[in-house]
Amino acid sequence: MSKTNVAALYPSSRHRFLIIEDEADLGNLIKLYLQDFHADIEWVGRGDIGLQKALSEQWDLIILDLRLPGMDGLEICRTLRSKGFEYPLMMLTARSTELDRVLGLELGADDYLTKPFSSLELAARVRALLRRAARAQHIDAQEPTQITINQLSLDKLQRRTLLNDIDIETTAREFDLLWFFANNPGRVFNRAELLDKVWGYGHEGYEHTVNSHINRLRGKIERNPSAPEYLLTVWGVGYKFCENN
Numbered sequence: 001m002s003k004t005n006v007a008a009l010y011p012s013s014r015h016r017f018l019i020i021e022d023e024a025d026l027g028n029l030i031k032l033y034l035q036d037f038h039a040d041i042e043w044v045g046r047g048d049i050g051l052q053k054a055l056s057e058q059w060d061l062i063i064l065d066l067r068l069p070g071m072d073g074l075e076i077c078r079t080l081r082s083k084g085f086e087y088p089l090m091m092l093t094a095r096s097t098e099l100d101r102v103l104g105l106e107l108g109a110d111d112y113l114t115k116p117f118s119s120l121e122l123a124a125r126v127r128a129l130l131r132r133a134a135r136a137q138h139i140d141a142q143e144p145t146q147i148t149i150n151q152l153s154l155d156k157l158q159r160r161t162l163l164n165d166i167d168i169e170t171t172a173r174e175f176d177l178l179w180f181f182a183n184n185p186g187r188v189f190n191r192a193e194l195l196d197k198v199w200g201y202g203h204e205g206y207e208h209t210v211n212s213h214i215n216r217l218r219g220k221i222e223r224n225p226s227a228p229e230y231l232l233t234v235w236g237v238g239y240k241f242c243e244n245n
Helices: 003-009 024-033 047-056 073-082 098-106 119-142 172-182 191-199 207-221
Strands: 015-020 039-044 061-065 089-093 111-114 146-149 152-155 160-163 166-168 231-234 238-241
Touching (some): 015 024, 024 119, 047 061, 061 073, 073 172, 111 119, 146 172, 160 207, 172 207
Parallel strands (some): 015 039, 061 089
Antiparallel strands (some): 146 152, 160 166
């Protein structure tokens, strides 16, 4: 994509990208790959330093390696999501094992890229993440910030879940999924739709991740997970959230 086209996509201001990658050559290569974006790009080589920069400054995208000195990418991802930071996170790894990928996705990563990767693939993933973030901001402006259905209350700004006025601890992705359901009560979604709406680009083929999240949420919010009152199964189709009684 040309510089003109990228600028047309993001005309309002320069984006800020943070790269957390311990290999200097790769960090500089990623900066080179993304030079056509309307962005200021910063690279750091340690996980602990990268986390501090991620927490203390505003970013439109963070690209972080899985294995880092000081603090690994999974811990960075977990920390950012637990503190309510919602900007797009792309994880990099030299390994393509499913376990690594699922761990990253479940801790709140938005996408996952295995080394080596091409400039075209990286740029395509970044464009998709930025578009998704822009759509989410537009939707968020029209959404409520609090939802209460029966005895369950969700606060999106504090990313807080209350059941019978008791705090329920959820991971970043569990909260995202629960919020999405509660914001669309009574509507049935299949697993592919949930992956697209909650996890976003690049997660095709991971429908079992949806199942594991549903099961964990039921264990946290249902009186009897085998006979759920909130997260309901629609057999042969998918899942839906109960409507307010």
